[in-house]
Amino acid sequence: MEEFRRQVNEKLRSSVDSVEPPRLREAMAYSLLADGKRIRPTLCLLAYQIFDTDVSVALPTACGLEMLHTASLIHDDLPAMDDDDFRRGSPSNHRVFGEGMALLAGDALLAYALEFILQNSDSLHPERLLSVMAKLIEVVGPSGLSGGQAIDLHSQGRDDVDPLTVEEMHIKKTGALIEASVVTGAILGGASKADIARLTTYARNLGLAYQIVDDILDETSSFEEFGKDVGQDRAAGKWTYPRLVGVEQARERVRGLITQAVAELDGFGERAAMLRWAAQVVHGRAAA
Amino acid sequence: MEEFRRQVNEKLRSSVDSVEPPRLREAMAYSLLADGKRIRPTLCLLAYQIFDTDVSVALPTACGLEMLHTASLIHDDLPAMDDDDFRRGSPSNHRVFGEGMALLAGDALLAYALEFILQNSDSLHPERLLSVMAKLIEVVGPSGLSGGQAIDLHSQGRDDVDPLTVEEMHIKKTGALIEASVVTGAILGGASKADIARLTTYARNLGLAYQIVDDILDETSSFEEFGKDVGQDRAAGKWTYPRLVGVEQARERVRGLITQAVAELDGFGERAAMLRWAAQVVHGRAAA
Structure with missing residues (x-):
């Protein structure tokens, strides 16, 4: 895992060197x-690795996933959205560069996430590259990140929000990109449709669990542990899963989702050991 | 021209029907x-038409171009950017839906621009579709819209800005999307590399001329004629071409660019009559 993170960080460092304007x-x-956990790139490489060993093929897409994730964090932190002053322990982007920049x-x-993948995927078959692009584009659009954020924004301060709406929001806001991380890794590795379907279910459950854990930590942890302001969601009148059903029941839901996720990996045997472990890490965060 | 605009409007109307959340x-x-002039979709269809007659092939991309253009207008109008209250004669998006939405x-x-094209291009050869996507993605990224806006934002209020920087900003902010409109039309029509190169030069000159005209109108026209607040650029301390070299010399530059643009069309004969006419329309706006 640490080796994947190192490779991703190295590739990311050089990825924006030639970008203009300065x-x-x-x-x-x-x-x-x-500093970030690089969860999405790592999941992409882990899924790829089930089917093929030459991870360099999936590295550009792994980096693109981190770029998409970063883009959504920058926009989320803006005053018009969550108005967060800190991210990953440092001042958020607009606090340093201004809102416009x-x-x-x-x-x-x-855009550059997609551009970077296209520029670094000469060896890929056009149809496989198109599938990867289609998956990533879908994740950014209304059925993914921007749609999830819109539900989030529109439900703030309202009192008629139910757990299903909160789950839909989470699936789009966080789950979609986690799912795409695993699925693009599998596509690049040459997975069959049946295998892609199983990994999609794994990732969907994992992604939802991950966001619920994030919400639990927003309720229960400190700035030092979390790297950003805590208690913000509640203060903003946001609907989160633990706020709706309580922290204990939210932890229970995480447990159920992780069990379902891991069950999908049975057919892959030892090749999916790391994906199994990734699910346990998410589970562990909730219990901490 | 009017027929193309009607087809684009009809396709656009149904394009977002199934988008969620509401x-x-x-x-x-x-x-x-x-209400918009649909200049970019029209240019795409006109370029396509030089090489092929079945415009339905280029219609999804034509609509995607208008979506990208609209996206950039919505972001440009935000208070953190140009802070414009009106667009196309109506309150700007954030005045109606709030900044976050x-x-x-x-x-x-x-994202949906790209998604819409992918979903409606089953009949296209994957490599041709990939070229179109690559061109559009480049236009949104640092070497296109977001890069041009960044130069704009960073040069405001500074006194060391030269005409070349203003031109670079225009080429990225406006020119890149106009160029992509013509070039994607040509790619979809099956143009040769040499023909694409000539149309690229045509479109690059036309795009720069178009933005200089826009800046001239910001100096010389009224709200009623322009459909948005005028004199905003100067008030915001923005560097525009007419502000740097004067309105008359800016008009002269437009004339030169249009002449160069039209010269590139010589080899296409009558098939490029409409593109020639489009260049004259831009020219005419400057003189008005």
């Missing part, structure tokens, strides 16, 4: 190269 | 379906 590059690099850095990273 | 769809549709509507339209 001020935009600085704003993009500031958030992209901030942060908006543009987000836009630029959304 | 509030995001409303915000996307509000700006996308506002406008931000998301822009993000969603950026």
